[in-house]
Amino acid sequence: MIKLDRPQKPAYLTHAKVTELTAKFKADGSSVWRKPEITDPLIKASHKKCAYCECKLQEKDSYMEVEHFRHKDKYNDDVVKWENLVPSCKRCNGKKGTHDVVIEPIVEPFNMDPSDHLYLQMVYFRDHDDVGKATIETLDLNNYKRMVLPRFYITGQIERNIFAIEQALEAYTNTPSVRRKNGLIRILTDTLLECQPNSEFAATAATFLHLNPSYATLCAAMKAGNLWDEELEKLHQLSEAIRLV
Template sequence: MIKLTRGKRPKELTDEILMELTELYRNNNHKDVWNSPKIKKPLKEALLKMSYGKCVYCECLLEEESKDATIDHFLPKTAYENKVVEWENLFPSCLRCNRQKNSYDKKLLNPCKANPQYFLGVCRNNRFRLKGIDRQGLGKDTIREIGLNDIKRVLIPRAREWEIIRSQLEEICESLQDDGYQPKQQRKFKHLMEDCMAENSYAAVKATNMLNDECYQYIKNFLISKNEWTSVLDEIESELKKIALQLVSFFEADSDAPSHHREASS
């Protein structure tokens, strides 16, 4: 999970339409009013733009590999009927995460209100497993209730994508050791770094692994020594640091999130 910035409410979701659809849902809570033809297309486009086309929870790419984009109500519609089409309460989610979260109405991590870096970490002994790191328990509750450590549906896809990157990092390391610097190695390295940026799947875990990888550090230091570590690479690394999580021991004590990052619900 990464920090997201919510854009402006789609112009089609006017106050009048919002009131109309909310009242329609109050009268019949079996109606999927958020899928109304009046707002469905622009609402979906705006939500996917906000999340880089990913599920806001597990970070899988939506609309790919049979992962349909669904609309999740952060505060459940069953308990908060007045927020059923409220822009700030809607997130794009894969069907798995949406079903897993269901109608859970206690506080969970809201990626538009809180920075996941202060609530989630990556286990040192399992670089694809998340761990809650805040004393409030929001990180732990979010992982548990949404199933963000689901082995088959989440951990394995995360691991598969990282291992592809990792194997290519090793190839670059070997090439640098055997053949010395070549421009194509730098270009390939740049592409691998970019694959861990916010707009790509499982970015938080991939960025964490990238920045803490021995091959990454070796390549970076090699490029620096040859004056080939460019400002572009530096900018990409800065972007990775904005989404990378802490590496933590599975038994490491939870820490307090800074007070100005604690808000988790809208």
């Protein structure tokens, strides 16, 4: 889970339209939120990922669910209130169910920074406070098959990449060449790209990378050898910002 920036409310959601859609939902329970004017900016804001677990969502709104942070049955006046809508995968939406976030708050990544409430220990979510604990348990974020195993895969890939970067740096140091330099930078760039906000399970990848002492050693060596450039620095800083520690 990473911090997200909620976009401006769509022009479509005028006061009159919100009133109309809310009345229709109350009358017949229609899925009045399933409009491209609503779903498109939501999925774009979450980098086409579930706002909670960071799994990739399909671009078509039929493959994502609009999750009502305050549940639509109890808080039906908020059914199309822009600040109440969260892009979610079917699993997380189902896990959250009718959980009442007013009574027992959980992390809403548009309004709250997940790192204030959650941290990662290896590939498992841990809590800093009661909000973090409720988030983990409500969304079942440590479900082994659906959540933990994919995070194992990501961290394994990062570990293999770090080893490859170490080998590439050693080869370049022993016998410098443009080809070896470009290959080294490419591997590191590809690794950092896996840790960007638009990547699947980015918080896991970024946290694992930045907590790995070998990565810090590699960064220092590349800076000392004038191999570190502006693009690497930008990717480094963006990934550092979404760590869960």
